[in-house]
Amino acid sequence: MITKKCLGCGIELQCEDKNKEGFVPEEKLWTQENLLCQRCYKIKNYGQNLTNNFSSEDYRKEVLQSVKKSDIILPIFDIIDFEGSFTDEVLDYLRDYNSIVLINKIDLLPDFIHPTEISNWVKARLAEEGIVPDDIAFVSAKNKYGVNGIIRKINNIFKNKKVRATILGVSNVGKSSIINLLLKDDRITTSKYSGTTLKSINNKVPDTQITIVDTPGLIPVGRVSDLISVESGLKLVPAGEISRKTFKLEENQVFMFDVFCRFKILEANSGYKTIFSAYSSKNVKFHVTHQERVSDLLKGDFFQILSKNEKERYFENKFVTKVIEVKENEELVIAGLGWINVKRGTLKVEIVYPEAVKVVVREAIFKSKKN
Numbered sequence: 001m002i003t004k005k006c007l008g009c010g011i012e013l014q015c016e017d018k019n020k021e022g023f024v025p026e027e028k029l030w031t032q033e034n035l036l037c038q039r040c041y042k043i044k045n046y047g048q049n050l051t052n053n054f055s056s057e058d059y060r061k062e063v064l065q066s067v068k069k070s071d072i073i074l075p076i077f078d079i080i081d082f083e084g085s086f087t088d089e090v091l092d093y094l095r096d097y098n099s100i101v102l103i104n105k106i107d108l109l110p111d112f113i114h115p116t117e118i119s120n121w122v123k124a125r126l127a128e129e130g131i132v133p134d135d136i137a138f139v140s141a142k143n144k145y146g147v148n149g150i151i152r153k154i155n156n157i158f159k160n161k162k163v164r165a166t167i168l169g170v171s172n173v174g175k176s177s178i179i180n181l182l183l184k185d186d187r188i189t190t191s192k193y194s195g196t197t198l199k200s201i202n203n204k205v206p207d208t209q210i211t212i213v214d215t216p217g218l219i220p221v222g223r224v225s226d227l228i229s230v231e232s233g234l235k236l237v238p239a240g241e242i243s244r245k246t247f248k249l250e251e252n253q254v255f256m257f258d259v260f261c262r263f264k265i266l267e268a269n270s271g272y273k274t275i276f277s278a279y280s281s282k283n284v285k286f287h288v289t290h291q292e293r294v295s296d297l298l299k300g301d302f303f304q305i306l307s308k309n310e311k312e313r314y315f316e317n318k319f320v321t322k323v324i325e326v327k328e329n330e331e332l333v334i335a336g337l338g339w340i341n342v343k344r345g346t347l348k349v350e351i352v353y354p355e356a357v358k359v360v361v362r363e364a365i366f367k368s369k370k371n
Ligand SMILES: Nc1nc2c(ncn2[C@@H]2O[C@H](COP(=O)(O)OP(=O)(O)OP(=O)(O)O)[C@@H](O)[C@H]2O)c(=O)[nH]1
Pocket: 104, 105, 106, 107, 108, 139, 140, 141, 142, 143, 170, 171, 172, 173, 174, 175, 176, 177, 178, 189, 190, 191, 192, 193, 194, 195, 196, 197, 198, 215, 216, 217, 218, 239
C-alpha cells in the first residue's frame, strides 16, 4: 500500500480514525496530492493548540533515524533561551557529526548587539563542551536574516555536491520556520506551541543539491516554562525585543523575577554597589522589595502572569535555596525565564527557585563596554 505523508508535519496520512494523528477524509486521501492532515489544517488556519500522542522517546527515535542518514547536521539554539535549548542530547549529536550550528531568534536581542559580538561567546560555550562545529550561522526566521548564509555554508563544505542536511533541536526553536524560508514556501506547519512537527520531513532546497530534513523537536527539561500552563508559558517567550532593566541594590534587598524565582543580596561590595541588568520577556515583572514583603507579594495579585490557582500549583514544586556568586561580566541564567547580567562588582545572592529548573552562571553574552 502506498503511504502518503502530511506536507505540514510529516505524519503518515490515514482516513480511519478522526481522533488520531494524520487524519484526512477518505475522498481527499485517494484523489489529492500535497495534503495536509486535519491537525495541521486546524493549526494553520485557526492557530489551535492540538496535543498529540507522541512521547519524548518517539521524537528521540525519529531524530536519531534522520541524523544517521545525514551528511551534516544543523543543530539550532534559541539565543534568548540558550540554556533551555543547549541540552545534553543536542550536544551529544554535535560531538558525533559534522555540523553547522544555527543560532536563531536574534531579532529578539537588544538593538545594540551585533551577531559578531556573540559569535565568540557561542564558540567558547561550544568549546567548553569539547565541540568545534564546521561553522556557525546567526539567523532570524522572523526577520529572514542570515538564511541564505546557511546554503552558502553548506555548499562551501560540500562543494555544491549532493548533500543531506538535518535540522534538529528542542521544540519551538524555529526549525520549521527556517526550513520554510529555505524552501521559499510556507509548506511546513509552524506554531507558537511545542510539538508541531511530528515526523521527519524531507524537502529539496530549490536550485541546489541540498535535501533539507526537518525533525520533531526534542523535549527539553529544566525550564520555568515547563512548570506552568502552556498559555502562561507563552507569556515568558518574548514577542519582541527582550526587556532589560538595570538595578543597583542594597544588602538584604530582595529581587523578584515575577513569582518564578527571587534572590536576596547578601553582600554589597565595599565602596560601591553592584550593578546588574535583568533580561526577560516584557510580560515578566521585576520587583525589588524586602524579605518581609515577599510572602504577601507571592500570594497577592501584584504579579499577574499566573492566575491564583496556577500560582498555588507552581508553589507546590520543590524549591531550593542556594548561595551563588556572579562576577562582573557573568550572567545568572534561569532557563526558560531570563537572566541577570552583572555589569559592575560581584553579586552574591541567596536565590530561591524550583529544584527542577536549570540555573547556571555563565560568561556574559555581551560584555559591558567600559574596558
Ligand atoms: N522572534 C522570533 N520567533 C521565531 C523565530 N523563528 C521561529 N519563531 C517562532 O517560534 C515558534 C516556533 O516556531 P517553529 O518553526 O514551529 O519551531 P519548531 O522548532 O519547528 O517547533 P517544533 O516543530 O514544535 O519542534 C513560532 O511561534 C515562530 O513564529 C525567530 O527568528 N524570531
